[in-house]
Amino acid sequence: EDQVTQSPEALRLQEGESSSLNCSYTVSGLRGLFWYRQDPGKGPEFLFTLYSAGEEKEKERLKATLTKKESFLHITAPKPEDSATYLCAVSRSGYSTLTFGKGTMLLVSP
Amino acid sequence: DARVTQTPRHKVTEMGQEVTMRCQPILGHNTVFWYRQTMMQGLELLAYFRNRAPLDDSGMPKDRFSAEMPDATLATLKIQPSEPRDSAVYFCASGSRQTNYGYTFGSGTRLTVV
Secondary structure (H helix, E strand, O other), X not given: OOEEEEEOOEEXXXXXXXXXXXXXXXXXXXXXXXXXXXXXXXXXXXXXXXXXXXXXXXXXXXXXXXXXXXXXXXXXXXXXXXXXXXXXXXXXXXXXXXXXXOOEEEEEEO | OOOOEEEOOEEEXXXXXXXXXXXXXXXXXXXXXXXXXXXXXXXXXXXXXXXXXXXXXXXXXXXXEEEXXXXXXXXXXXXXXXXXXXXXXXXXXXXXHHHOOOOEEOOOEEEEEO
């Protein structure tokens, strides 16, 4: 069974204080690892897909990296508008469905 | 921007009543999912369609839940009879090979069963 564990459950940062969120996964043949952002009262918003170990992707202050067992979402100099829950999900090779972690709730204070 | 549209946004119903949730996927997306989100369990897959054909509904309580895609522009999720434990936010998502399966989620239906 595919498993995704995210840590920490919650993270509070000061504006400009860089940090990383972790996503550990177990899957039989990784097709892709996905990062989503979810704001309160809204659906998850797609950020990145990573397909193989060593791959990195960036978007504004966010950078996602992937190893064979985990992924990190690095947030550089965060701003209050980066406050959200960040969700990690995996998809198994040959499948389209996503298995989600429970997310990390990020709060960035001014 | 193209969106996945879900209706209703909120639904409060009494235990035992039938609930129908609707989803309009993005035009051209051939893969549609229903997920349920709760604080305790997070996002759980309920059903999955490709080209309107159901491929996986193993996450769905079969005795009370049903999911269909009567046409390419409409996906439905029905609960009959509803129970308090069904209270959750239900999301529809769509995608395709062209989006590299980076799925777009709707805003969800928040269901409260009293």
